[in-house]
Amino acid sequence: xxxxxxxxxxVVLALCFGLFVAAYFIPGWWLPHLANEGNxxxxxxxxxxxxxxxxxxxxxxxxxxxxYAMFKFAxxxxxxxxxxxxxxxxxxxWTIVPAAILLVIAFSxxxxxxxxxxxxxxxxxxxxxEVSARQFEWxxxxxxxxxxxxxxxxxxxxxxxxxxxADRWGYDYLADFDDLHIGNEVHTWKGAQTRIYLKTxxxxxxxxxxxxxxxxxxxxxxxxxxxxxxxxxxxxxxDGKWVYDKDEGGKEKVWELACAELCxxxxxxMQGHLYVxxxxxxxxxxxxxxxxxQNVRTRExx
Amino acid sequence: xxxxxxQDVGAHHGHTELGFIRKYIFSEDxxxxxxxxxxxxLIFLFLGGALALGVRIQLAWPNKDIPVxxxxxxHSWGHKMAPEFYTMLFSMHATVMIFFVIIPWxxxxxxxxxxxxxxxxxxxxxxxLNMLSYWFMWPAFIILLASFFVDGGAAGAGWTSYPLLASxxxxxxxxxxxxxxxxxxxxxxxxxxxxxxxxxxxxxxxxRATGMTLNRMPLSVWAMFITAILQAMALPVLTVALILxxxxxxxxxxxxxxxxxxxxxxxHTGPGGGQPxxxxxxxxxxxxxxxxxxxxxxxxxxxxxxxxxxxxxxFGYKPMVYSMxxxxxxxxxxxxxxMFQSGMDPRLGTGFMLATIMIALPSAVKTFNWxxxxxxxxxxxxxxxxxxxxxxxxxxxxxxxGIFMAATPVDVYFHDTYFIVAHIHYVLFMSSIFGIFxxxxxxxxxxxxxxxxxxxxxxxxxxxxxxxxxxxxPMHIIGIGGHPRRYADPTLYKFLEPLQGLNVFMTVCAILxxxxxxxxxxxxxxxxVWGKKADRNPWHSNSLEWSAPSPPPHGNFxxxxxxxxxxxxxxxxxxxxxxxxxxxxxxxxxxxPVHAH
Ligand SMILES: [Cu+2]
Ligand SMILES: [Cu+2]
Numbered sequence: 036x037x038x039x040x041x042x043x044x045x046v047v048l049a050l051c052f053g054l055f056v057a058a059y060f061i062p063g064w065w066l067p068h069l070a071n072e073g074n075x076x077x078x079x080x081x082x083x084x085x086x087x088x089x090x091x092x093x094x095x096x097x098x099x100x101x102x103y104a105m106f107k108f109a110x111x112x113x114x115x116x117x118x119x120x121x122x123x124x125x126x127x128x129w130t131i132v133p134a135a136i137l138l139v140i141a142f143s144x145x146x147x148x149x150x151x152x153x154x155x156x157x158x159x160x161x162x163x164x165e166v167s168a169r170q171f172e173w174x175x176x177x178x179x180x181x182x183x184x185x186x187x188x189x190x191x192x193x194x195x196x197x198x199x200x201a202d203r204w205g206y207d208y209l210a211d212f213d214d215l216h217i218g219n220e221v222h223t224w225k226g227a228q229t230r231i232y233l234k235t236x237x238x239x240x241x242x243x244x245x246x247x248x249x250x251x252x253x254x255x256x257x258x259x260x261x262x263x264x265x266x267x268x269x270x271x272x273x274d275g276k277w278v279y280d281k282d283e284g285g286k287e288k289v290w291e292l293a294c295a296e297l298c299x300x301x302x303x304x305m306q307g308h309l310y311v312x313x314x315x316x317x318x319x320x321x322x323x324x325x326x327x328x329q330n331v332r333t334r335e336x337x
Numbered sequence: 338x339x340x341x342x343x344q345d346v347g348a349h350h351g352h353t354e355l356g357f358i359r360k361y362i363f364s365e366d367x368x369x370x371x372x373x374x375x376x377x378x379l380i381f382l383f384l385g386g387a388l389a390l391g392v393r394i395q396l397a398w399p400n401k402d403i404p405v406x407x408x409x410x411x412h413s414w415g416h417k418m419a420p421e422f423y424t425m426l427f428s429m430h431a432t433v434m435i436f437f438v439i440i441p442w443x444x445x446x447x448x449x450x451x452x453x454x455x456x457x458x459x460x461x462x463x464x465x466l467n468m469l470s471y472w473f474m475w476p477a478f479i480i481l482l483a484s485f486f487v488d489g490g491a492a493g494a495g496w497t498s499y500p501l502l503a504s505x506x507x508x509x510x511x512x513x514x515x516x517x518x519x520x521x522x523x524x525x526x527x528x529x530x531x532x533x534x535x536x537x538x539x540x541x542x543x544x545r546a547t548g549m550t551l552n553r554m555p556l557s558v559w560a561m562f563i564t565a566i567l568q569a570m571a572l573p574v575l576t577v578a579l580i581l582x583x584x585x586x587x588x589x590x591x592x593x594x595x596x597x598x599x600x601x602x603x604x605h606t607g608p609g610g611g612q613p614x615x616x617x618x619x620x621x622x623x624x625x626x627x628x629x630x631x632x633x634x635x636x637x638x639x640x641x642x643x644x645x646x647x648x649x650x651x652f653g654y655k656p657m658v659y660s661m662x663x664x665x666x667x668x669x670x671x672x673x674x675x676m677f678q679s680g681m682d683p684r685l686g687t688g689f690m691l692a693t694i695m696i697a698l699p700s701a702v703k704t705f706n707w708x709x710x711x712x713x714x715x716x717x718x719x720x721x722x723x724x725x726x727x728x729x730x731x732x733x734x735x736x737x738x739g740i741f742m743a744a745t746p747v748d749v750y751f752h753d754t755y756f757i758v759a760h761i762h763y764v765l766f767m768s769s770i771f772g773i774f775x776x777x778x779x780x781x782x783x784x785x786x787x788x789x790x791x792x793x794x795x796x797x798x799x800x801x802x803x804x805x806x807x808x809x810x811p812m813h814i815i816g817i818g819g820h821p822r823r824y825a826d827p828t829l830y831k832f833l834e835p836l837q838g839l840n841v842f843m844t845v846c847a848i849l850x851x852x853x854x855x856x857x858x859x860x861x862x863x864x865x866v867w868g869k870k871a872d873r874n875p876w877h878s879n880s881l882e883w884s885a886p887s888p889p890p891h892g893n894f895x896x897x898x899x900x901x902x903x904x905x906x907x908x909x910x911x912x913x914x915x916x917x918x919x920x921x922x923x924x925x926x927x928x929x930p931v932h933a934h
Contacts, residue, residue, distance in 0.1 A: 256595020
């Protein structure tokens with residue numbers, strides 16, 4: 036009868052394990068579609084799976100031993116437990132082996148982390164956007180094609196200079212009268228090294244692109260550059276309209292932008308969308324279209 | 338090592354006849370104070386639980402018509418939960434559970450009750466200070482409860498209260514008076530904890546009975562000792578942070594406001610000269626160690642309970658102590674793992690990551706030693722033991738899931754998703770609370786002289802174990818799906834649509850989990866009155882508290898206890914019984930436990 040407790044533990048733990056396995060196969064219950072597979076997005080996922088395997092191993096190992104011991108050594112009247120205060124060799128083994136595994140896990144993260152966040156490792160951008168968060172929306176500023184080319188593309192021969200100019204635009208010293216201002220839309224194109232100059236006007240927010248495995252808090256008083264390179268598009272700008280690509284399931288590839296740091300009552304409403312154009316031409320067509328709309332509006336106001 | 342000769346046992350018996358108020362209200366007796374902490378924690382557990390159910394209900398059916406409940410929300414909210422009310426719910430849920438339930442239960446209730454009894458002291462070193470440490474909780478209770486009724490409601494900027502959302506009055510409807518009261522209330526909690534810590538440290542160093550060497554202290558005492566040191570070192574930093582934010586909010590200092598200031602609607606704060614990240618460093622310098630304050634005492638108590646019901650010596654006493662010291666030491670240099678995405682220099686992130694991943698090592702060592710204890714045991718499945726084993730099996734999950742967030746690149750994705758919510762609940766609910774349940778079932782007879790019902794206890798355990806896993810385990814899955822935490826309405830997002838069914842499932846289980854706790858309350862209070870009378874040592878356990886009457890009188894022991902051996906001499910081959918208490922004068926198994934073979 037005492038052994039039934041081992042069964043209870045075994046069943047509950049097995050169900051937890053089962054849910055994890057099932058989630059992998061149920062559409063929408065696992066990591067969202069990865070859209071920068073060709074870039075560090077793949078590193079993040081690989082490291083996730085590496086840790087998942089290592090932790091699964093220890094989970095199964097310890098829980099199986101526990102449940103087995105609960106079953107095997109369930110109390111019987113009159114029996115005495117074995118009398119031991121420990122085992123030196125075992126202690127050393129189960130200190131050194133996990134220590135080694137943990138060290139491997141720890142050091143295998145370093146490279147990817149540098150690639151994602153170290154500013155000294157930021158790639159030269161093809162596309163620059165200023166994102167300024169506020170309660171409860173994202174405001175984006177895009178340079179015109181000409182400004183962007185002047186800042187970045189024309190300095191390919193001198194990356195330091197290009198970086199410096201892009202920074203000056205992003206930190207706002209070079210803000211251009213012609214820049215496009217638009218809300219909650221991140222536009223870039225497939226393969227473009229995209230650099231975001233992230234700011235906030237009021238409280239903390241966090242710029243979260245699940246499909247790019249990208250997250251960065253926006254901090255009052257700071258401008259924080261972040262970057263990503265989509266290696267897959269989710270649509271194109273055609274005949275004055277954005278048209279989504281479909282995934283294998285026939286569903287539109289809607290990629291969202293979310294706020295990941297509590298910023299007030301409307302935190303959940305800070306939804307945006309990520310538009311990765313199939314090529315630069317599609318992006319520039321959209322930019323042209325959006326600029327025209329903006330300029331009509333400004334002219335009408337006058 | 339022992340100062341026991343200074344404790345004049347006989348002389349004290351003269352004035353045990355105290356009035357009701359001195360005896361049970363403004364009591365200086367560590368046992369009564371512990372029980373006071375236990376009762377107030379129980380009340381707040383239900384407040385915190387109710388707040389959590391509010392959160393769950395909103396997440397399952399955001400902005401939907403819910404029968405009966407919808408009518409409770411005022412007309413001005415459109416009979417729906419207002420989002421600022423939702424932010425208040427989760428902020429106060431965490432605040433209540435952390436600062437008013439788990440920490441007071443572990444250190445206030447069990448630290449107080451167990452330390453003098455387990456080391457063979459008559460009371461704490463400073464009984465008056467001990468009394469004050471409980472009564473300083475009362476301003477905190479009152480201020481916290483009052484904050485629900487002020488304009489804008491109780492604090493809603495998260496239990497982390499990050500500036501500027503928390504520090505600027507106009508940043509949120511509940512960042513005004515509600516936040517001011519939140520800060521004030523926590524200041525009182527901090528003072529109370531500090532008084533407790535100083536007392537515990539002094540008591541353990543000075544008042545151990547004859548023969549109670551450090552190496553013979555039960556792990557509960559070691560855990561309380563290490564926790565008290567952690568608390569004494571970390572709390573001043575939290576206090577400073579709370580005061581700075583209070584000054585920012587009341588006399589417009591700008592410790593956390595950046596030079597440019599910030600606009601809110603038509604109003605501008607004016608220029609500041611501070612740094613929002615400063616708060617995060619100060620806050621986590623305390624609140625990461627606080628995570629260990631909320632788990633170490635449970636680890637200690639669970640170790641004692643497991644050894645008792647395995648009828649077998651605890652496996653690896655010294656590694657168990659060293660690993661707790663390791664956790665506490667490393668615990669001070671890992672706070673930055675909460676700030677990987679905060680805009681802190683990423684090179685610092687690398688350092689914090691290495692330290693954080695390595696802190697899994699002492700936790701692993703502890704787990705293996707618990708497993709080693711069960712190996713070859715003769716396990717008695719009491720309710721206390723079941724809860725203790727649940728602690729071990731669930732702590733494995735909570736410990737392992739932490740590694741995902743410790744790994745900086747993986748954390749880029751998982752930070753502030755439901756994965757971290759799953760992790761914290763596997764540590765704080767599935768581990769700490771199961772540990773506390775184990776401790777309550779185990780020491781209830783010593784506290785009140787009666788046993789709790791084992792039958793009700795087991796029903797309570799099974800249902801809690803099942804429903805808690807159903808409530809918290811799926812949070813890992815929606816976390817992997819990218820579900821952000823603290824969202825009043827996740828259904829706006831396409832990528833979260835497939836996860837909504839799990840949200841509903843978790844909410845239903847959470848409600849059942851909440852109802853299950855009523856069984857515990859019924860058991861607790863019925864047993865207080867009608868429980869089976871307990872003798873001194875109902876579990877045939879070894880440590881000193883079991884030599885005292887149940888419940889122990891004022892002054893604890895009839896004769897001054899003497900300690901002859903370590904606390905884990907179960908199943909000694911040269912002894913008839915399968916236990917050999919620390920206070921048993923038999924010549925068998927004397928000397929400190931030798932860790933050999
Ligand atoms: Cu936001
Ligand atoms: Cu931490």
